[in-house]
Amino acid sequence: MKIENRQRKLYTNSVTENSWSGYQSKTMWSHVIFEHPSTFQTLAIDPLKKKEIVDDLITFSKGKGYYAKVGKAWKRGYLLYGPPGTGKSSMVAAMANLLDYDVYDLELTSVNNNNELKKLFTEVSNKSIIVIEDIDCSLDLTGQRKEEEKKEDAKEKNPIAQMVKSEENSGDNSKVTLSGLLNFIDGLWSSCGEERLIVFTTNHVNKLDPALIRRGRMDKHIELSYCCIEGFKVLAKNYLDLDSHPLFETIQSLLQTTQMTPADVAENLTPKVVPWDVETCLNNLIEALKKVKEEARLKTEEESKSKTYGS
Numbered sequence: 001m002k003i004e005n006r007q008r009k010l011y012t013n014s015v016t017e018n019s020w021s022g023y024q025s026k027t028m029w030s031h032v033i034f035e036h037p038s039t040f041q042t043l044a045i046d047p048l049k050k051k052e053i054v055d056d057l058i059t060f061s062k063g064k065g066y067y068a069k070v071g072k073a074w075k076r077g078y079l080l081y082g083p084p085g086t087g088k089s090s091m092v093a094a095m096a097n098l099l100d101y102d103v104y105d106l107e108l109t110s111v112n113n114n115n116e117l118k119k120l121f122t123e124v125s126n127k128s129i130i131v132i133e134d135i136d137c138s139l140d141l142t143g144q145r146k147e148e149e150k151k152e153d154a155k156e157k158n159p160i161a162q163m164v165k166s167e168e169n170s171g172d173n174s175k176v177t178l179s180g181l182l183n184f185i186d187g188l189w190s191s192c193g194e195e196r197l198i199v200f201t202t203n204h205v206n207k208l209d210p211a212l213i214r215r216g217r218m219d220k221h222i223e224l225s226y227c228c229i230e231g232f233k234v235l236a237k238n239y240l241d242l243d244s245h246p247l248f249e250t251i252q253s254l255l256q257t258t259q260m261t262p263a264d265v266a267e268n269l270t271p272k273v274v275p276w277d278v279e280t281c282l283n284n285l286i287e288a289l290k291k292v293k294e295e296a297r298l299k300t301e302e303e304s305k306s307k308t309y310g311s
């Protein structure tokens with residue numbers, strides 16, 4: 001795919017204080033030049049999954065006519081989930097590099113209320129990716145929904161008391177709410193601008209409110225997981241410029257029985273002394289994998305012991 005050589009930008013939402021005028025003026029987004037080196041080539045994930053994602057992104061970016069024909073806003077939501085260090089942030093950078101889009105890193109905890117969120121969304125340019133990282137930590141989204149459900153229940157049981165309570169709380173518009181976020185994704189965001197991706201990342205997909213990640217909002221759910229042999233081969237090429245080695249077989253059998261993230265595999269492969277040689281780096285990884293495997297075995301043993309004594 002042809003990429004124009006323009007300078008892309010990484011935007012973050014921050015509040016700047018204009019102390020000169022004595023007033024606080026708020027700049028919604030500030031930016032730096034986006035220069036993350038991650039690409040789909042350097043991403044250590046299953047090659048079939050990689051191809052599927054790249055095809056999906058390219059189809060999206062060429063889909064102007066298609067989206068117009070089916071009457072859908074030209075936008076797409078991605079949910080990236082998996083343990084820390086499996087490449088969620090790296091994948092967002094790879095997406096931006098593939099499509100030549102700007103990145104808007106939306107820090108929800110810095111957004112004071114739904115109005116501010118609305119302004120932020122309307123200031124986003126076309127050909128961009130809005131990212132909300134660690135969405136489960138950004139806001140107590142599920143908690144808010146449960147809270148609302150509890151209120152509904154209470155309202156049914158004691159409508160008068162609840163009316164008084166909601167009057168008391170009516171001035172509280174100081175938070176971004178789940179419904180606020182959903183409204184912007186479905187409503188306002190859809191109706192203005194085009195060619196935009198929204199990406200949520202999370203380490204805890206089960207904690208998310210199903211309403212937030214249903215298809216149509218988050219169209220494509222992508223699980224990033226522990227390092228597989230194919231992922232390891234990508235890292236060996238990136239870090240050691242190595243296509244094959246007799247030690248790959250040992251590493252393959254250890255990876256099949258051990259959970260190690262690509263971040264940890266990469267760290268263990270990284271040369272630690274100069275001059276370095278590939279054997280030492282691969283052996284460092286093998287030792288680390290054996291250690292993790294042994295720790296996991298001991299943990300399982302402990303757990304089964306405590307179950308036996310507990311019962």
Ligand SMILES: Nc1ncnc2c1ncn2[C@@H]1O[C@H](COP(=O)(O)OP(=O)(O)OP(=O)(O)O)[C@@H](O)[C@H]1O
Pocket residue numbers: 042043044045082083084085086087088089090091202203261262263264266
């Ligand atoms: N799948 C991967 N392919 C290539 N490198 C990876 C991969 N996963 C992790 N890494 C390496 O580990 C570092 C951390 O990865 P990254 O921040 O993308 O993980 P993450 O899943 O977003 O983690 P967190 O949930 O903690 O934010 C990256 O800078 C990269 O060097």
